[in-house]
Amino acid sequence: MNFKNKKPNYSSRKLDKILYKIPEIPLSRVLNENKEILKSAYHDCSDVIFREFLIGGQTNAILLYIDGLSNTEEIDHHVLMPLIRMKCLNQDSVKEKVKNEMAISDVKEIYFISDVIKQISIGNPIILMDQQTNGFSLGLPMWERRGIEEPSAESVVRGPREGFVETLRVNTSLLRRKIRHPSFKMIQMDIGRFTETQIIVAYMEGIAESTLIQEVTNRLKGIDMDGILESGYIEEMILDRPFSPFPQLLTTERPDVAASCLLEGRVVILIDGTPFVLIAPCTFASMLQAPEDYYNSFYISTFIRWLRYVFFFVALLAPSAYVAILTYHQEMIPNSLLLTIAESREQIPFPALIEAFIMEITFEALREAGVRLPKQVGAAVSIVGALVIGQAATSAGLVSSPMVMVVAITGVASFLMPRYATGVSIRLLRFPIMILSGMLGLLGVMLGITAIVAHLCTLRSFGVPYLNTTATLKVQNFKDVLIRAPWWAMDTRPELYSSEASALRRQSPDQQPGPSNNGEEG
Structure with a gap:
């Protein structure tokens, strides 16, 4: 022809x-x-x-x-x-x-x-x-490739400094250096009509459940697109609930995080052309765990984790609670503080809800501007811009000083989230809860929390319930959720992912020992 x-x-x-x-x-x-x-x-x-x-x-x-x-x-x-x-x-x-x-x-x-x-x-x-x-x-390929560097989005004080790069075989070699056992398997496939992007499905044979491996490969084989240019293409195509604001797959640039997840029984998806790898399945607890939790002393890691949980709720609910209390529940505020707030709001022409929206949208715009600008000026513009605009808005009588402080605390709290996708979810959900609080007060806040919890209870990641580690109320499951137990106490793999734990779940209840989480991120 x-x-x-x-x-x-x-x-x-x-x-x-x-x-x-x-x-x-x-x-x-x-x-x-x-x-x-x-x-x-x-x-x-x-x-x-x-x-x-x-x-x-x-x-x-x-x-x-x-x-x-x-x-x-x-x-x-x-x-x-x-x-x-x-x-x-x-x-x-x-x-x-x-x-x-x-x-x-x-x-x-x-x-x-x-x-x-x-x-x-x-x-x-x-x-x-x-x-x-x-x-x-x-076999004589040669092209320019980026050197192995520390991931800028997942930097830690203590831990490995190497990160994945855009070359697939370099990434697989980084994992192979950490897991040297022949049970570490890699399945290769090509996705994309025109790009034919190489995809690697990595897992530990004998640890990861065969049904999970089969489900991941089936979803990947079902993708029919012209091209795959980044891991986000794959992530959006294989989610259980694509319209959920919560991330249902872990993403990381760190080989140590990927290796630890492999040892737990999870599946790692590597995509040629991007340093970000996907990890399935994931739970809500894993979204609030950082690699550094497993390199510091367990009591230090536990304290930081509790701090992270507290500020998770601060980032989600602080502006909504302020709007609800100031609009409908002034009796909850001490008299001296109420007089101070009233004095600061005397010249403000907007209700608390509109005031909160103005500040939140401005802060989000400054945050995005800092990300898009060059690194040399991005951080300075976001910080200086927030200070200058906040002071100017207060002097102009557009917003009050307490509102500026609440929004600033909320912004700092969102920076404590170890996963960027988790922080984005909080930022998105903050606005509908603010609307409910402005309409119904604290009742609206509770309705918003109830809707979020109900959604999380129905959410699954490759068949694993999103809230399973916290909903089962097993003491062993909290060894790596609310606290980070010492390594000598985490002597079994997570019951959600591994084939060994799956066999235990099929036993009768009186025969089942209580498995614990063995470091979901570390």
Whole structure:
């Protein structure tokens, strides 16, 4: 089949049809036919190199690679030079002698046009020979990659300083350095019609439940998209409840966090092109755990965790409680403080609800501006902007001083959340609860809390209840939820994830020992 004169039509599905036909084409014995098909597929691609040469001075061959993805120095030294200088061969032995002549450790045989396209796209050069129905894929990829650095979003005072990068095989090697047992398995698949992004499903054989592994792979295989450019594409496509504001998958840039989750029986999804990996399943408690909790003393980690829980509720409810009390329940405020608040609000033309909305939206805008600006000026703009705008708004009589203080405390509390997705969920839910508090007072706040808890009770992450660790009321389950127990006390794996715990759950209740959580993040 010859695609030489077929131009892609981007206004229809014609391009899709042409590309979908390519995987059905086997390599031809006639080298020129293979060359025409590949040149038609890669027309207007100046970076795709077709190098024609003679093997041993008599057999026509083509070396095909993409400039910038393959190691050209190694190609010249270990491929072209030895093959061109080979002695004369007969056609029956050319394939084996060519394979043995190249000083390359990774040489694979390919038989279809689709294999050629896939291999050169990941940086492996291809050799096609005349009168041969197969070609050779040479493991000589080389492209610019970012060095291993400390993740900026998950920095810790004590702990490993290395983070994942955008190169998939570098990330798998970081995990393999930490887990050296052959039970550590990796399943590879390609997702995306045009990007064919490499995805790795990593798990511990014998620890992770087989049903969880099967469910993860089935959901990934069901994804049908043009391309996968970041882990967020995958996350949104495999969620149990995509309309929930709460994250249902853990994301991390830290190999130590991913390794600890693997040892618990969870599944880690690595995506080529992004340093963020996905971890399934997750619970509400894991969203409030930080890697540093497991590197400090257990009493220090427990104190910080309690502080985190307290400020979680402060970040969610502080503005709503202030609006409700100030609007409907003034009797709850001490007289001296009530007089101070009344004096500060004497010139304010807006009710407390509108005042809170003005400050919250302004603060969120400043926070986003600080994230988008360059790092050198982002932090300064967000902090100085908040101070200047807060002071100017107070002087102009738009907001009161107590409201500025409440919003500032709420913003600081949201920064204590170890997961960015958790902080975003709190920021989103804060506004509807504020509306309820402005309409119904503390009754509206309680209605909002009840709705959130009811939603969390119905939420699942790959079949695991979101509130399971806190709802079961087992003392053993709280070893790594409300507190961080000493390592010598956490002697079993979490009952939610591992196959060992699953076997225990199938026993009768009087035979079941109480399993504990063994460090959900550490």
